[in-house]
Amino acid sequence: PAIDPLESWSKYTSVIDKNRVERARAILRQGNDVAQMMKVVGEEGTSIDDFITYLKSEFIDAVYLQQDAFSEIDAASPVERQREMFEMMEKALLITYSFKQKDEARRFFQRLTQACIDWNMTTYESPEYTARKEALAKTLKEVTHV
Template sequence: MPVAARESSIYTGITLGEYYRQMGYNVLVIADSTSRWAQAMRETSGRMEEIPGEEAFPAYLDSSVKNIYERAGVIKCPDQSIGSLTMIGTVSPAGGNFEEPVTQATMATVKTFLGLSYDRAYKRFYPAIDPLISWSRYLDQLKDWFAENFGAEWVSDVKAMQELLHQGDSIYQMMQVTGEEGISIEDYIVWQKATLLDMVFLQQDAFDEVDESMPLTRQHESFQLIKDLIQRNYQFK
């Protein structure tokens, strides 16, 4: 695809989305990928002899990324109907380098980030979304809604499970060096609990009729069952 077409494609897509939002529709725009769009901007900027920024990307890369995502949102139309535009952008950094400018600019702008992991895909963990590097800023923002629909402890429970996953990963990294014999039984139990949470609750089978879509009620009930198993005290001799 020509450089100019790659650079303008994302603007064309978001403008079409805004058109249908103005008509009262709920629109989803998926940009795959914003990395190629940014590379097209870099090529155009170089040909125009503009002052380059980090890794030769244009100095206005950060503001351009923000301008795209900030066009998403909810509006009230003239006929009093509600229209919305949701923007999902995929970033494909070379070599999985999350420190490169496009990824950093995106992570500083969006409110939800789902990071894919080569290691999880290799282990056949699907979806290969790594919970250790993924995050959402909506958790605290929607705290009142979660409290009304799932209970007052939902947000704190989710954060506790996230902490458990991080603890389990730290113990796993230690086991890679020392083996299972090099850790305490308490650490081994924590690692097993983190593995249970990861493999039983976080993984889904998109080809399974039951598992392909999880309603909020089922998600809540499943989470409570896993939480009950994790919070139990286990004694081993």
């Protein structure tokens, strides 16, 4: 059955600090609110800041909450890998973006999402894993200097 990430909970101890998880959950909730608003007023009636919040929430869902159970690599992740992925995702979430157009923001988040998914499908601590992680860090660093 499908699990709503806004209502999900676990009896297991989190490997990520509670406050950091709560910040991500807050973005998920805000993004959900924007998604509901866009159903009424459309994307055109949404401010660029709200739209970026929506894109951030979609990013969290795609790169951290989704899991490919058919992938040997993604079916189970070591704790350290989960921490690294969360840290990279968190960096992307905390950036104040200065996109002028929604299409520009959408393209960036699509590219970032795919890069994170590709990174997540590489063998942990392999040369490819390290290279993809460094490329992601570079992408985030470049966008902070826009």
